[in-house]
Amino acid sequence: MDLVIRDPMQAQPSASARPRLAERIASRLLCDVRDTAFLELMTLQSLVVIPTGLALFVPGWFSWWLAAAHLAIVLYWIAPFVLMLHNTSHRKFFKRPWTWMNQYIPWVLGPFFGESPETYFAHHVGMHHPENNLEEDLSSTMPFRRDSAVGFARYFLRFFFAILLELLSYLGRKGRRGLMIRAAVGELSFYAVMVGLFFVNWRATLFVFFLPFVISRFAMMAGNWAQHAFIDPASPENCYRNSITCINSLYNKRCFNDGYHIGHHIKQTRHWLEMPEDFLRNLDKYEAEGAIVFEGVDYFPVWLALMFKRYDWLASKMVQLGKQKRSREELVELLRSRTLPIVAAPVTQPAIQAR
Secondary structure, eight states, rough: OOOOOOOOOOOOOOTOOOHHHHHHHHHHHHGGGGGHHHHHHHHHHHHHHHHHHHTTSTTTTTTHHHHHHHHHHHHHHHHHHHHHHHHHHSSOOBBTTTTGGGIIIIIGGGGGOOOOOOHHHIIIIIIIIITTTTTTTOOOOOOOOOOOOHHOOOOOOHHHHHHHHHHHHHHHHHOOOOHHHHHHHHHHHHHHHHHHHHHHHHHHHIIIIIIIHHHHHHHHHHHHHTTTSSTTTTTOHHHHHOOEEEEEEEHHHTTTTOOOOHHHHHOSSSOOHHHHHHHHHHHHHHHHTTOOOEEEEOHHHHHHHHTTOOOHHHHTBBOOOSSSSOOOOHHHHHHHHSSOOOOOOOOOOOOOOOO
């Protein structure tokens, strides 16, 4: 099957091309010069979001219009930020002697986008990928009916109120004491600073830290719900059958090819620019495994369609791999069958391990 991929692909600059200033700086600072986009985004967000956020705490400077403008900027950038955090959690960003700068995104910039320091790394890299959405995954979608708004509400509220205790308990059971301490220090210090700032200026704290915190956690859980909504109950450990891939969407251009979620679970350290090429190279495997691929959408519309049980719309966005085509009704039935709760994960074949 011939597919046209419009998502960002690996660039092949000519030997005579003169590097841009940002790339020359990146070559001195970064482990991979292909991550220059992160350096540019980090710098721009730092120059805009941090000053406008801090300005709201200056006595006499708070105004509702400035608070609303600051929050609007954060909401516009929150998805690219989270995916920058995601990629720099999987792959080291700054090289020696600048490795201390690897703490800047999670510890300095992160709180302004609702991300408590260390928690994302501990949850996503330290827990989610090793457990692969199975029973011990604290964000597993398996037990829930994944086209149920009530089910999602239970899922989100459990994560929002209980994730710290559950994550620390999990890391303790797995013997990952160092990561457990990092997660506890990062999360609790964020809470302490936020509570303290509420007594200094509750209005500024509400807009600069608390609302981004709630929005970020909701968005991450809605995204994870959609990423792992369509699970084959006969093989829930199979990354091709417990995840989805979204291609040719604006989201991939803004968020560093995050739509290629199956490929990411197969190899979590794969560079974001290599995702589309890897997908095309392995189309036969995706077809053989019955992978679910959508085109022109991203995870939030998928989540929203599930909340309203719009399987007809989801079916219209599916990419049918291979020569044999299914009818719209057959696609709807397939998608609906993949959203039923799974109480236990029967292991019928070796799991496809993330690397």
